[in-house]
Amino acid sequence: MSxxxxxxxxxxxxxxxxxxxxxxxxxxxxxxxxxxxxKIDMDVPIVDLLEFKELPEMIGGAENIVxxxxxxxxGEINGMMMFIMDTTSAxxxxxxxxxxxxxxxxDFSEMELSALQEIGNIIAGAYLSSLSTLTNIRIDAxxxxxxxxxxxxxxxxxxxxxxKMGDKALxxxxxxxxxxxxxxxxxxxxxxxxxxxxxxxxxxx
Amino acid sequence: xxxIVKVGMADxxxxxxxxxxxxxxxxxxxxxxxxxxxxxIAGLVHVMLPDSNKIRNNENVAKFADTxxxxxxxxxKLLGANRTRLVAKIAGGAQMFAFNANNDMLRVGDRNVEAxxxxxxxxxxxxxxxxxxxxxxxxxxxxxxNGELHIKSVGKPLIIL
Numbered sequence: 001m002s003x004x005x006x007x008x009x010x011x012x013x014x015x016x017x018x019x020x021x022x023x024x025x026x027x028x029x030x031x032x033x034x035x036x037x038x039k040i041d042m043d044v045p046i047v048d049l050l051e052f053k054e055l056p057e058m059i060g061g062a063e064n065i066v067x068x069x070x071x072x073x074x075g076e077i078n079g080m081m082m083f084i085m086d087t088t089s090a091x092x093x094x095x096x097x098x099x100x101x102x103x104x105x106x107d108f109s110e111m112e113l114s115a116l117q118e119i120g121n122i123i124a125g126a127y128l129s130s131l132s133t134l135t136n137i138r139i140d141a142x143x144x145x146x147x148x149x150x151x152x153x154x155x156x157x158x159x160x161x162x163x164k165m166g167d168k169a170l171x172x173x174x175x176x177x178x179x180x181x182x183x184x185x186x187x188x189x190x191x192x193x194x195x196x197x198x199x200x201x202x203x204x205x
Numbered sequence: 206x207x208x209i210v211k212v213g214m215a216d217x218x219x220x221x222x223x224x225x226x227x228x229x230x231x232x233x234x235x236x237x238x239x240x241x242x243x244x245x246i247a248g249l250v251h252v253m254l255p256d257s258n259k260i261r262n263n264e265n266v267a268k269f270a271d272t273x274x275x276x277x278x279x280x281x282k283l284l285g286a287n288r289t290r291l292v293a294k295i296a297g298g299a300q301m302f303a304f305n306a307n308n309d310m311l312r313v314g315d316r317n318v319e320a321x322x323x324x325x326x327x328x329x330x331x332x333x334x335x336x337x338x339x340x341x342x343x344x345x346x347x348x349x350x351n352g353e354l355h356i357k358s359v360g361k362p363l364i365i366l
Contacts, residue, residue: 052253053213062229063344065359070302145302149359152214152230153342156253157301159214160233160313163253166262167215 016203018047021172023134024127025187029176031126032119036096038178045174052159055169059186060086062152069120070147070157073128075140077198079191081128082158083120084151085184092181093119105148117146127187135202161190209346210249212236215268217250217277219284222349231297231343233314235270235321238294238347238354239277239330241286247349248286250277254313255320270320274328293330294354294366295321296345298337314338334366 025045033040048058056062067090069083085093091103094112097119102108108116121144132139147154162169172187191199207223214234220226222245228236231251239248250273254260257269266272282288298318318337325332336343336356344357356364 052215055214056230068301072304145304147301147340149232149301150230150342150344152344153232153299153301156214156230156232156234156342160253163215163268164260164262167265167268 013200014049016200017170020131020134020199021045021047021187021189024130024189025172025174027126027130028123028174028187031122032176035119035122036178038096040176040178043175045172048171048173049168050171051168052163055155055159055171056152058171058173059084059151059155062150064151065148066151066154067116067120068147068149068154068157069117069124070145071121071124071128072142073139073191073195074142075138077137077139077191077195079189079195080158080161081124081141081190082154082186082188083124083127084154084186084188089183089185090116092183096178096181113146117144120144120146123185124187127189131189131199135199137198137202155188158188158190161192164192165196212249212251214251215253215265217248217267217273217280219246219248219277219280219286220349221246221284225346225348225350227344227346229344231345232299232301233297233317235295235297235314235317235337236343236345237270237274237277237321237325238296238345239274239281239286239291240294240347240349240352241281241290242292242352243290244284244286245349246281246284246286247347248277248281249345249347250274252317252321255316270317271324274321274324278328291330293325293332294334294347295325295332296336296343296354296356296366299342300338300340301342303340336364336366 029042210220212228257263298314354366
């Protein structure tokens with residue numbers, strides 16, 4: 001079984017994780033497009049291994065307000081998965097889905113908030129199911145938990161999990177757009193160290 | 206003109222009045238400010254995990270409450286701070302998502318706060334004030350000039366400790 005150290009990953013392992021990111025993000029986009037019953041364009045995801053210090057900068061700085069949706073993973077793989085988007089993207093998504101034109105969280109009712117949570121759930125679920133299919137590993141996901149707060153604070157949750165393994169975090173940036181409404185989101189998949197090994201081993205690495 | 210020294214995640218630094226020191230968007234991490242009032246030297250460490258002994262990959266001392274506080278004291282001493290005069294103010298350690306508490310992975314905010322307090326107690330450093338726990342992020346700024354710790358959160362009034 002391979003033994004992974006995220007700080008010293010070889011290019012083969014990195015490529016595999018990258019490809020999992022690509023496929024997952026592709027599936028998530030398809031799920032989203034089905035949900036809104038319209039065409040959604042997706043850019044090629046950018047996969048990056050970042051130092052903790054750089055992490056909040058990717059999403060507009062540590063104090064930028066973002067929406068984080070977190071799902072914990074159990075089964076053969078343990079860990080968590082997070083989907084993060086900036087507020088503009090969150091408004092665009094909710095507006096596309098509910099046919100509204102809201103531009104601040106103060107205008108969100110329970111309805112919009114739970115729609116947002118559900119969108120996160122569907123995107124993350126699609127991502128996880130592609131991972132599960134690809135690796136033939138059973139993954140049980142929890143219900144989605146949502147938090148709207150400063151990027152640094154939200155990112156501290158996955159960063160701490162990565163912190164147990166090394167000094168870097170694996171971030172998958174994906175961007176979709178529908179007409180003029182851009183939605184930019186980030187996936188962060190944080191399997192435990194043992195689970196990383198299980199994923200790579202299941203792919204023959 | 207005074208400036209504000211920025212400390213990132215799993216990072217530490219020091220400053221002397223009139224400069225201030227800050228860390229942005231603390232979530233489950235804990236920001237520990239140490240302060241020597243007579244020399245007006247302050248230090249801040251942004252720790253992510255409670256205990257360096259539980260983790261194999263522990264080269265980055267600023268990542269852990271135990272080694273981070275030690276390293277911060279060393280750095281402050283180099284600047285001329287008096288070890289025996291140091292006092293502390295701490296903030297952070299929130300639980301950002303409303304999970305079931307049975308998952309140990311998710312209680313890390315609490316554990317970070319506990320570990321920071323234990324370490325400070327063991328070193329005999331008094332904690333003058335704290336704003337920890339709950340479920341929201343915090344940006345903190347410490348001013349060695351007057352010893353004030355300013356805490357900003359989204360949609361909440363400024364707290365001064």
